[in-house]
Amino acid sequence: MTVDLIAVLVAVQAGTPLVMTLDRERALPSGPFALGHRSLQSGLRAWVEQQTHHPLGYVEQLYTFADKDRAGEGGARTISISYLGLTRALSDAESGWCSWYAYFPWEDHRAGPPPLIAAQIAPALSGWAQSAPDPAEQAARRQRVAIAFGLDGQPWNEELALQRYELLYEAALVPERRHVDTAPAFAGLAGLADLADLGRPMIGDHRRILATAIARLRAKIKYRPVVFELLPPTFTLLQLQRCVEGLAGRTLHKQNFRRLMEQQELVEETGATTAEGIGRPAKLFRFRAAVLAERAVAGTKLPLARS
Amino acid sequence: MTVDLIAVLVAVQAGTPLVMTLDRERALPSGPFALGHRSLQSGLRAWVEQQTHHPLGYVEQLYTFADKDRAGEGGARTISISYLGLTRALSDAESGWCSWYAYFPWEDHRAGPPPLIAAQIAPALSGWAQSAPDPAEQAARRQRVAIAFGLDGQPWNEELALQRYELLYEAALVPERRHVDTAPAFAGLAGLADLADLGRPMIGDHRRILATAIARLRAKIKYRPVVFELLPPTFTLLQLQRCVEGLAGRTLHKQNFRRLMEQQELVEETGATTAEGIGRPAKLFRFRAAVLAERAVAGTKLPLARS
DNA sequence: TCTCCCTATGCTCATACTGAGCATATTTAT
DNA sequence: ATAAATATGCTCAGTATGAGCATAGGGAGA
Numbered sequence: 001m002t003v004d005l006i007a008v009l010v011a012v013q014a015g016t017p018l019v020m021t022l023d024r025e026r027a028l029p030s031g032p033f034a035l036g037h038r039s040l041q042s043g044l045r046a047w048v049e050q051q052t053h054h055p056l057g058y059v060e061q062l063y064t065f066a067d068k069d070r071a072g073e074g075g076a077r078t079i080s081i082s083y084l085g086l087t088r089a090l091s092d093a094e095s096g097w098c099s100w101y102a103y104f105p106w107e108d109h110r111a112g113p114p115p116l117i118a119a120q121i122a123p124a125l126s127g128w129a130q131s132a133p134d135p136a137e138q139a140a141r142r143q144r145v146a147i148a149f150g151l152d153g154q155p156w157n158e159e160l161a162l163q164r165y166e167l168l169y170e171a172a173l174v175p176e177r178r179h180v181d182t183a184p185a186f187a188g189l190a191g192l193a194d195l196a197d198l199g200r201p202m203i204g205d206h207r208r209i210l211a212t213a214i215a216r217l218r219a220k221i222k223y224r225p226v227v228f229e230l231l232p233p234t235f236t237l238l239q240l241q242r243c244v245e246g247l248a249g250r251t252l253h254k255q256n257f258r259r260l261m262e263q264q265e266l267v268e269e270t271g272a273t274t275a276e277g278i279g280r281p282a283k284l285f286r287f288r289a290a291v292l293a294e295r296a297v298a299g300t301k302l303p304l305a306r307s
Numbered sequence: 308m309t310v311d312l313i314a315v316l317v318a319v320q321a322g323t324p325l326v327m328t329l330d331r332e333r334a335l336p337s338g339p340f341a342l343g344h345r346s347l348q349s350g351l352r353a354w355v356e357q358q359t360h361h362p363l364g365y366v367e368q369l370y371t372f373a374d375k376d377r378a379g380e381g382g383a384r385t386i387s388i389s390y391l392g393l394t395r396a397l398s399d400a401e402s403g404w405c406s407w408y409a410y411f412p413w414e415d416h417r418a419g420p421p422p423l424i425a426a427q428i429a430p431a432l433s434g435w436a437q438s439a440p441d442p443a444e445q446a447a448r449r450q451r452v453a454i455a456f457g458l459d460g461q462p463w464n465e466e467l468a469l470q471r472y473e474l475l476y477e478a479a480l481v482p483e484r485r486h487v488d489t490a491p492a493f494a495g496l497a498g499l500a501d502l503a504d505l506g507r508p509m510i511g512d513h514r515r516i517l518a519t520a521i522a523r524l525r526a527k528i529k530y531r532p533v534v535f536e537l538l539p540p541t542f543t544l545l546q547l548q549r550c551v552e553g554l555a556g557r558t559l560h561k562q563n564f565r566r567l568m569e570q571q572e573l574v575e576e577t578g579a580t581t582a583e584g585i586g587r588p589a590k591l592f593r594f595r596a597a598v599l600a601e602r603a604v605a606g607t608k609l610p611l612a613r614s
Numbered sequence: 615t616c617t618c619c620c621t622a623t624g625c626t627c628a629t630a631c632t633g634a635g636c637a638t639a640t641t642t643a644t
Numbered sequence: 645a646t647a648a649a650t651a652t653g654c655t656c657a658g659t660a661t662g663a664g665c666a667t668a669g670g671g672a673g674a
Contacts, residue, residue: 001308001340003386033308033373035384040373064371064388066340066347077342079310079386081371222609238651248609256610256633258652263631279650280640302529302555303563303661545622563662565623570660586621587669610632 002078003033005044006206008062008213009054009085011097012230015242018090018097019210020052021202025098028206033081044083052096058086058229062212067205082209084216086229100214101249103199103207106149107161107214108249117149120198121168125149128171158248159219165211168198175201176208218248225266228287234270236282237261309385310340312351313513315369315520316361316392318404319537322549325397325404326517327359328509332405335513340388351390359403365393365536369519374512389516391523393536407521408556410506410514413456414468414521415556424456427505428475432456435478465555466526472518475505482508483515525555532573535594541577543589544568 007029009020022029029051037043045056062082090097101108106117122145129141148163150156169177201207220226227243241257261267268288273281314336316327329336336358344350352363369389397404408415413424429452436448455470457463476484508514527533534550548564568574575595580588 001310003308003310033386040371040386061370063368064347079340079388081386236651244609250609251612253610253612253633255635255652255654259632260610277650278642278648280642280652282651301661302551302557303560303567305558305560305663543622560662562623562625562664566661584621585619585671587623589622608632612634 004030004078004080005033005040005047006030006080006082006209007044007048007056007085008082008210009048009052009056009087010100010213010217010230011087011090012243012246013090013097015246017100017246019100019103019213020048020054021096021098022051023203025096025102025200026206027203028209030080040081041083048085052094054087054094056085056087058226060084060216062209062216065205080205080209082212084213086217086226088230088232100210103202103210104161104165104214105197105199106164107158109156109158110245110249110251113150113156116197117151121149121173122151124173125167125171128173156250158250159215161215161218162208162211163215165208169208173198174207176205221247225287234272234284234286236274236284237267238282240267240285311337311385311387312340312347312354313337313387313389313516314351314355314363314392315389315517316355316359316363316394317407317520317524317537318394318397319550319553320397320404322553324407324521324553326407326410326520327355327361328403328405329358330510332403332409332507333513334510335516337387347388348390355392359401361394361401363392363394365533367391367523369516369523372512387512387516389519391520393524393533395537395539407517410509410517411468411472411521412504412506413471414465416463416465417552417556417558420457420463423504424458428456428480429458431480432474432478435480463557465557466522468522468525469515469518470522472515476515480505481514483512528554532594541579541591541593543581543591544574545589547574547592 007020009029011018011020020029021027029048031043031047031051033040033043037046040061041059044059048054048056060083062084064079064081067078067080106114106121108114125145126142129138129145132138132141144163145167146152146154147157148160148167165174168174172178199207202210217226221244227240227247230247231240231243237258238254240261241252241254244257245251266288267285270284270286272284274284275281314327316336318325318327327336328334336355338350338354338358340347340350344353347368348366351366355361355363367390369391371386371388374385374387413421413428415421432452433449436445436452439445439448451470452474453459453461454464455467455474472481475481479485506514509517524533528551534547534554537554538547538550544565545561547568548559548561551564552558573595574592577591577593579591581591582588
């Protein structure tokens with residue numbers, strides 16, 4: 001039994017979320033957990049720093065899985081433990097950084113829903129739904145597709161990045177699946193238009209891990225101040241907004257976003273303003289370290305009694 | 308390298324959250340992941356059903372860790388993958404079910420803050436904070452304690468169950484830690500009153516895993532309809548409320564809780580009412596399966612633009 | 615039988631938060 | 645000077661939330 005450690009290392013530059021890749025942008029940094037490693041995290045740090053020469057800051061565990069596809073061969077089995085890492089230091093010399101939307105072009109809704117969805121994904125998944133054995137399963141598939149991709153009047157939900165990838169995988173619309181079983185998943189698939197541009201594939205299930213990381217991060221930015229790990233020490237509110245927008249893949253209402261930042265007291269003015277660029281200079285902010293300690297643990301709400 | 312699967316199996320009876328235990332209530336169901344297992348989950352199901360004879364319903368992965376303490380001996384190393392399972396079928400004949408508050412008496416705030424906190428935990432942790440090497444670390448420890456246990460005007464946050472256990476572990480106030488290093492963590496500890504009633508200990512880090520499960524479940528009930536896995540097919544709103552209260556360890560405002568249930572449309576009336584018991588008969592409800600499919604994926608909010 | 619007690623359920627009201635848009639300020643480019 | 649671009653402030657209605665009051669419908673015992 002071998003145990004692999006896999007890292008999704010994320011940074012944001014100019015409002016674009018980037019992920020660190022290896023092997024001509026088709027793999028995530030990874031390596032086996034060895035006896036010399038003090039802990040899972042330190043093993044991960046060692047591998048990432050060795051392979052990418054980039055220091056690892058904030059790290060959280062994502063998910064552990066036993067790779068079905070690689071199993072059974074000679075009895076050996078691999079357990080993969082995946083981690084999400086956030087970083088801000090991003091020197092220009094580094095290579096391997098790649099926009100995560102290169103792998104998931106359907107996830108970027110900042111300029112409206114990508115035409116790719118209506119043009120290719122929706123018809124292909126509709127065909128897959130039709131190909132289900134019985135009407136109940138057909139309806140179930142159709143509902144899953146509609147909810148995941150915001151079709152049939154359903155709202156788009158950016159947090160469903162993993163479900164979307166898994167649907168495409170299940171329908172054999174991504175090449176990762178087609179390496180596993182060569183036959184098309186349903187009869188209509190062969191007749192469909194070229195699906196080559198459904199994002200850049202990765203080795204093994206690295207793209208699934210990346211989808212897991214995106215989903216986790218999109219959920220987390222809403223209740224934990226993790227964006228701060230991705231931004232420089234001081235920043236303007238627009239930079240902060242663009243960072244969140246890049247991660248969420250959606251545009252935000254500017255004034256309401258600012259109001260939210262103010263009333264949550266997560267940031268404070270530095271007194272300085274930006275000099276560069278066109279337009280009125282923006283105030284520079286920094287995160288309030290004191291609040292971070294408390295807010296880092298603020299939970300959600302229930303209708304409590306006699307508080 | 309061995310891989311262990313560990314399950315926290317939770318049920319609720321009469322408003323009390325129960326956890327399935329083995330070995331005189333000191334261990335969680337667990338077993339090694341073997342080559343014969345199709346997947347991690349199916350391996351877990353096999354172990355739990357073999358050891359407890361209880362079927363496993365809803366399951367989600369909690370966390371994976373490499374047990375530091377057991378490491379290094381002869382070079383062998385153990386990876387533990389923990390899961391949370393929710394179940395409702397709870398026949399009376401079964402044994403091994405145990406209130407989770409037996410392990411974490413400081414977590415039950417339904418009758419107000421447990422006296423245990425003010426009487427024993429707060430002074431002991433205060434001593435631990437004082438024992439820090441420098442003033443900065445002392446202040447940091449004091450703040451961690453205040454936030455975790457709701458002291459010094461901080462509000463109680465039920466989601467911090469894991470942080471609380473880890474603080475007690477760090478301060479060597481739980482016997483699990485004292486098995487590892489025998490010396491008291493700080494000079495004042497020896498002079499403190501008997502701390503024997505800081506909850507029932509468990510083997511290895513099983514109590515830490517249970518704390519992880521509690522924290523996860525308390526966070527999750529607020530945004531995913533998972534309570535439904537724990538209740539019978541029909542129930543009264545008070546039963547539902549008592550179930551949530553038991554999990555959260557806090558009492559809720561009755562009328563507002565009902566309003567919340569109604570406006571979320573998660574439940575619908577069956578038309579029947581309860582016969583038994585004193586007082587006005589309560590309407591029976593069931594969960595709306597249709598809404599489950601949609602709401603199961605409803606995320607939280609950002610200030611979106613032009614939606 | 616009647617009253618009290620208990621639980622269930624309905625309603626109100628002030629306050630806070632959210633979505634959406636309008637208005638104003640301070641720059642640079644032409 | 646004027647336009648364009650960005651930053652920032654303010655309003656307003658709709659909705660959600662916290663808290664409490666009031667009423668309904670049952671059983672138990674005087």
